Structure formats: C-alpha cells, structure tokens
Amino acid sequence: MRKFSVLIAGGGSTYTPGIVMMLLENQDKFPIRTLKFYDNDPERQDIIAKACEIIVKEKAPEIEFLATTDPEAAFTDVDFVMAHIRVGKYKMRELDEKIPLQHGVVGQETCGPGGIAYGMRSISGVLELVDYMERYSPNAWMLNYSNPAAIVAEATRRLCPNSKILNICDMPVAIESRLVEVLGLQSRKDMNVRYYGLNHFGWWTDIRDNEGNDLMPQLKKYVAENGYAVEGSVDNQHVDPSWDVTYRKAKDLYALDPETLPNTYLKYYYYPDYVVEHSDKNFTRANEVMAGRETQVFTACRQIVSNQTMEGSELEVDEHATYIVDLARALAYNTYERMLLIVKNNGAIRNFDHTAMVEIPCLVGANGPEPLVMGDIPQFQKGLMEQQVSVEKLVVEAWIEHSYQKLWQAMTLSRTVPSAKVAKELMDDLIEANKEYWPELH
Ligand SMILES: NC(=O)c1ccc[n+]([C@@H]2O[C@H](COP(=O)([O-])OP(=O)(O)OC[C@H]3O[C@@H](n4cnc5c(N)ncnc54)[C@H](O)[C@@H]3O)[C@@H](O)[C@H]2O)c1
Numbered sequence: 001m002r003k004f005s006v007l008i009a010g011g012g013s014t015y016t017p018g019i020v021m022m023l024l025e026n027q028d029k030f031p032i033r034t035l036k037f038y039d040n041d042p043e044r045q046d047i048i049a050k051a052c053e054i055i056v057k058e059k060a061p062e063i064e065f066l067a068t069t070d071p072e073a074a075f076t077d078v079d080f081v082m083a084h085i086r087v088g089k090y091k092m093r094e095l096d097e098k099i100p101l102q103h104g105v106v107g108q109e110t111c112g113p114g115g116i117a118y119g120m121r122s123i124s125g126v127l128e129l130v131d132y133m134e135r136y137s138p139n140a141w142m143l144n145y146s147n148p149a150a151i152v153a154e155a156t157r158r159l160c161p162n163s164k165i166l167n168i169c170d171m172p173v174a175i176e177s178r179l180v181e182v183l184g185l186q187s188r189k190d191m192n193v194r195y196y197g198l199n200h201f202g203w204w205t206d207i208r209d210n211e212g213n214d215l216m217p218q219l220k221k222y223v224a225e226n227g228y229a230v231e232g233s234v235d236n237q238h239v240d241p242s243w244d245v246t247y248r249k250a251k252d253l254y255a256l257d258p259e260t261l262p263n264t265y266l267k268y269y270y271y272p273d274y275v276v277e278h279s280d281k282n283f284t285r286a287n288e289v290m291a292g293r294e295t296q297v298f299t300a301c302r303q304i305v306s307n308q309t310m311e312g313s314e315l316e317v318d319e320h321a322t323y324i325v326d327l328a329r330a331l332a333y334n335t336y337e338r339m340l341l342i343v344k345n346n347g348a349i350r351n352f353d354h355t356a357m358v359e360i361p362c363l364v365g366a367n368g369p370e371p372l373v374m375g376d377i378p379q380f381q382k383g384l385m386e387q388q389v390s391v392e393k394l395v396v397e398a399w400i401e402h403s404y405q406k407l408w409q410a411m412t413l414s415r416t417v418p419s420a421k422v423a424k425e426l427m428d429d430l431i432e433a434n435k436e437y438w439p440e441l442h
C-alpha cells in the first residue's frame with residue numbers, strides 16, 4: 001500500500017496532538033511515511049512537536065518525523081498539507097471578540113465583525129501556504145480548515161482558482177454526531193444527508209438511513225424540544241458551558257424554519273441581541289479556550305517531554321477529526337465518499353449566485369470534489385445567504401483593493417451590526433488593533 005507524506009501547517013495548534021494521535025490510529029486506512037510540522041512560531045510549535053515526536057516514536061516508529069519553520073524543508077516532498085493556522089493567535093482572537101462587544105455587537109471568532117477581522121488576517125497566511133505548496137510540492141493537495149473558512153475559501157477562489165485546495169469545516173460533523181446519538185445509530189456514516197448553505201451558515205434538508213428511511217420526523221421532534229443537547233453525550237469536546245448553551249439554543253433556531261435543521265452558528269445571525277446580552281465583555285470564548293484547551297494541551301505536551309513517554313498522558317485522540325482521513329483517502333484512493341465541502345456553487349444551488357463558495361455535499365474522488373445538485377432554495381434562506389455571501393465577497397474585495405469603503409460596506413451589511421455608524425466606529429478600532437496584520441486601507 002502506498003504511504004503518504006503529510007505536512008501539518010500550524011504545527012503549534014491546540015488541535016495538532018489530537019489529530020496526530022488520530023492519524024496514528026488510522027494507519028491501516030491512511031498509511032503515512034513522513035509526518036512534518038510547519039509553523040511560523042518556533043517556540044510554540046516546539047512544545048507540541050517535541051511531545052508528538054515521542055508519541056510517533058512510541059506508536060509508529062517507522063514514520064519519519066520533522067518539525068521546522070523553514071518553508072522549503074517543510075513543503076518539499078509532501079502529498080497532503082493539513083492546514084490549521086490562526087494568524088494572530090489567541091491574542092488577536094480575544095480582540096476580535098472584545099472590540100465588537102464594546103460597541104454592543106456580537107463578538108465571535110468567525111461571525112460578524114470579529115470574523116471579518118480574522119478573515120482580513122487569514123487571507124495572506126493561507127495564500128502564503130498555498131504558494132509554498134505549489135513551489136515545493138506542486139502535486140500536493142491542501143486540506144484547509146483554517147478559519148474563517150468562508151472568507152478564506154472566497155479568497156482562494158478569487159486569487160488562486162486552480163490551486164489544489166479544499167476547504168472543510170467540522171461543525172456539521174460535530175452536530176451529526178449528536179444526531180447519531182439521538183437516533184441510537186452507531187456512526188455518522190449510517191446517515192445520508194442533504195445540506196446547503198455557506199460555511200457556519202447552513203441547514204440540513206433531508207437525513208435518511210442507509211435503507212433510505214426518512215429520519216427527519218424523529219430528529220425534528222427532538223430538536224424542537226432539546227436543540228442538539230444530549231443528556232450523557234459521549235462528545236467530550238463540547239463540555240464547556242458555552243458549547244452547552246449553543247447546543248440548547250438550536251431549539252430556537254429550529255423554530256424559525258421547522259422544515260430544516262439548523263447549523264448552530266445561525267444563532268449569531270438570528271438572535272444577535274440575545275448573544276450580546278449573554279456575553280461577558282471581559283471573559284469571552286478566547287479566554288475560556290486559553291484557560292481550558294490551550295492550557296491543558298500545552299501542559300500535557302510539557303509533561304510528555306519531561307517524562308519522555310506518553311504513558312499516563314491525558315491527551316486524547318481527536319475522534320471528530322477522522323473526517324480529515326476520509327477526505328485524504330477520498331483523494332488518494334478515489335473513494336468517491338460523500339462529504340460536505342466548501343466549493344464554488346456553479347449552479348448546484350440553482351437560484352443562488354453561481355460564483356458563491358457554498359457548503360454542500362460533494363462526491364470526492366482523485367480529481368477533487370464533484371458537488372451534488374441541491375436545486376432551488378426557499379426565500380428565507382436565499383435572503384439570508386445573499387446578504388452574508390455579499391459580506392464575505394466584500395471583505396475579500398476590500399483585502400485585494402485595500403479598500404476602506406468596501407470593508408465598511410461589508411461590516412454594515414452583516415446582520416450582526418445595527419447601523420453604518422456602529423460599523424464605522426468598531427471598524428476603526430479593529431483597524432488600529434490589526435495594524436500588524438491587515439493591508440493598509442485607504
Ligand atoms: N474548519 C473548522 O471547522 C475548524 C475546526 C477547529 C479549528 N479550526 C481552525 O484551526 C485553526 C487552529 O486553531 P487553534 O485554536 O488550534 O489555534 P492555535 O493558535 O492554537 O494554532 C494555530 C497555529 O498557527 C500558527 N500560525 C499562525 N500564523 C501562521 C502562519 N502565517 N504560518 C504558519 N503558522 C502560523 C500559530 O503560531 C499557531 O501555532 C484556527 O484557524 C481555527 O479557527 C477550524
């Protein structure tokens with residue numbers, strides 16, 4: 001069986017150890033010959049890399065391991081780049097969340113003004129990775145889950161439309177895992193779904209079992225009462241109180257359209273007033289993650305290095321991340337697995353902008369994704385999506401043209417922002433905070 005060379009870009013990410021352990025568990029499905037890490041923060045990456053080197057040695061010593069900040073060493077002889085960078089790290093995520101809240105507006109990593117600010121930072125970081133990949137391993141595929149995926153996907157469509165980059169999000173995977181528990185099924189793969197939308201902005205329209213039986217009536221009844229909250233869930237990645245609130249709130253999202261099941265991120269667009277009221281301006285999700293996941297992962301890695309073994313470590317395999325192996329396998333072995341990906345619409349949603357980057361089911365083979373037709377969508381979703389996709393397109397235009405005007409239009413158009421006045425005030429604060437990262441706007 002052919003073995004692959006994999007590069008994790010954003011080696012210092014909190015997700016890296018869980019993904020590495022997941023990759024090692026899946027060697028029978030997706031064998032690896034070389035595993036490399038690349039990051040532009042050597043100190044941060046070093047802590048994760050030293051621990052992962054020990055994990056690899058213990059679990060699969062035949063895999064060659066390298067962690068580097070040198071693009072040439074990192075990107076040479078690579079089959080897959082798995083990219084999860086966070087330009088500006090948690091320090092900037094905290095500002096993305098806190099600056100809008102100071103103006104009474106939703107403060108969120110990927111939605112509203114915070115997501116726009118993060119998008120303006122991510123574009124250059126991801127484009128740089130694409131450049132390195134094409135220079136040093138032109139046949140490689142990039143599987144990108146760096147956020148905000150909607151803006152990154154639009155930027156790559158505009159600026160490198162022929163590059164072998166696939167943008168993917170795991171929120172639908174996480175929600176589907178909850179639905180599996182509701183139904184008492186074994187696996188996500190026991191369900192076939194129809195879903196459409198933009199990234200962090202979509203709806204399930206149909207869910208069936210492998211025999212074709214309609215599972216929507218049972219799911220709708222459950223979500224109408226409980227949202228996606230599941231008592232005693234096996235999900236160990238969404239235990240923070242803020243995730244519990246998000247899953248419960250899905251009940252109120254469902255109420256807006258009882259024909260579909262909603263992505264949890266729609267809460268920021270349907271109920272921005274509720275979100276702001278329930279946000280702590282001084283302790284946002286970034287603070288929760290720094291005190292939680294980041295501290296736990298880095299402490300566990302330091303412990304492994306100090307013990308020189310992973311025995312007794314609290315690090316856990318990232319089970320949700322197996323969708324990454326599914327995607328890599330689909331490309332490597334032409335499996336034609338059906339997966340949700342962020343791709344150019346091209347008429348798949350018939351009554352929607354054909355140039356929009358939409359999240360829809362695709363069959364993935366060796367030549368990439370083949371999107372499935374979702375047909376016409378209703379006026380409610382179409383209206384929301386047209387507004388949101390315009391925000392995303394204007395952000396990318398603002399970045400390309402260095403246009404203050406277009407970024408102001410994008411901020412104003414976001415459903416989370418009440419007026420052009422508020423949009424301008426908070427945008428000026430975001431410009432100041434992001435001087436180091438954004439192009440200079442004029
Ligand atoms: N698509 C999805 O559904 C999904 C799911 C989970 C996480 N994510 C994304 O994964 C990313 C990582 O999240 P995290 O919380 O682990 O963040 P993190 O800050 O722990 O890790 C990100 C790493 O990227 C590095 N980095 C930043 N800019 C870089 C650049 N230009 N070149 C190389 N490396 C760079 C940082 O130094 C850091 O080590 C984020 O973008 C997050 O939003 C996406």
Ligand SMILES: O=P(O)(O)OC[C@H]1O[C@H](O[C@H]2[C@H](O)[C@@H](O)[C@@H](O)O[C@@H]2CO)[C@H](O)[C@@H](O)[C@@H]1O
Nearest residue numbers: 109147169170171172173174237285289320321
């Ligand atoms: O606030 P964070 O950093 O904990 O999470 C933000 C991310 O949330 C989603 O990703 C989930 C994912 O759905 C789940 O399967 C598991 O891997 O945890 C992730 C983080 O909780 C979302 O899809 C991402 O885009 C966000 O970055």
Ligand SMILES: [Mn+2]
Nearest residue numbers: 169170171200
């Ligand atoms: Mn996501």
